[in-house]
Amino acid sequence: MSTPLRTTYPVPVEDLIPAARELAANLGSVPSRNRIMKEFRIGADKARSVLDALTEPAPQTAAEPVEPHLHAVPNSGTADEDGGSDEMPPALREEASPQVTQSVDLAPPAQTVPSEVVPAASAVNGNPVRSWPVLLLALPAFVAVWSGWVGLGELTGFGVVHPLPGIADGFTINSAITLPIGVETYAAFALRVWLSGRVPARARRFAKVSALSALGLGALGQVAYHLLEAAGVVRAPWQITTVVACLPVAVLGMGAALAHLIHTRENRSH
Structure with a gap:
């Protein structure tokens, strides 16, 4: 306990409560009224007020656990266990000087953290999924798809062309490569837009339908x-040629529409 401060002026009850709480903590129980009168040299009324402040329940919040409080046991007579009386002697009351000490605040109870705030162990310690196996899977698919589209393009009239006549006559390109680049690249792009979940709903629906259609x-x-290669066909039927010839135009239209929908707001007024 800290050294009590003595004063010749009456000390309010509010200033005596911290010292009384420290006394209760040292005793391990709530002191009686006469013990408070004797310890702090105060009258019966002021001692009763201090005792009421010690025994009244402290306000509690929903977040803090409920803890039991100590309650004073009333005396059956006018004298307590110390043998004192309810009233303080006049001679002692004249020279009474209260002892005020600094209150000792007990450490607040530890608050439990809600379970939903604590991250799961799998989310903290789990390793992220690597995407490099996709590249390994894409290599054989790229070879098969590229050769298939180029071969089908040659059967439907695609072939070597001079894209820059009069400018670079020696520069040639096989137009059949436009089929695997256009169709398969758009399918992969639309699939990513669909599964990303970061685009407007209209763009996501369009990406879903167009990605499945391109695949x-x-x-x-x-x-x-x-089938044509196995049958030894050197020129594809006109039905297949018609569909293959329209693929570059269809891919261009779907790509432009998807790019427009990605950058369009849902609530935009027309």
Whole structure:
């Protein structure tokens, strides 16, 4: 306990409560009224007020756990266990000087952290999924898809052209490569937009339908090429030629529409 401060002026009850709480902590129980009168040299009324402040329950919040409080046991008579009386002797009351000490605040109870705030162990310690196996899977698919589309393009009239006549006559390019680059690249791009979840709903729906359509066309193109190649056909039927010839235009339209929908707001007024 700290050294009590003595004063000749009456000390308010509010200033005596911290010292009384420290006394209760040292005793391990709430002191009686006469013990408070004797310890702090105060009258019965002021001692009763201090005792009431010690025994009243402290306000509690929903976030803090409820802790039991100590309660004073009332005396059966006018004298307590110390043998004192309810009233303080006049001679002692005249020379009374209260002892005020600094209150000792107990450490607040530890608050439990809600379970939903604590991250799961798998989220903290789990390793992220690597994407490099996709590149390994894409290598054989790229070879098969590229050769299939180029072969089908040659059967439908695609071939070596001079894109810059009069400018670079020696520069040539096989137009059949436009099929695998256009169709398969758009299918991968639309699939990523669909699964990303970061685009407007209209763009996501369009990306879903167009990605599945592009993948379906790519599969049909591979099937058509292998069937024609196995049958020894050197020129594809006109139906297949018509569909293949329209693919670059269709890919361009779907790509432009998807790019427009990605940058369009949902609530934009027309």
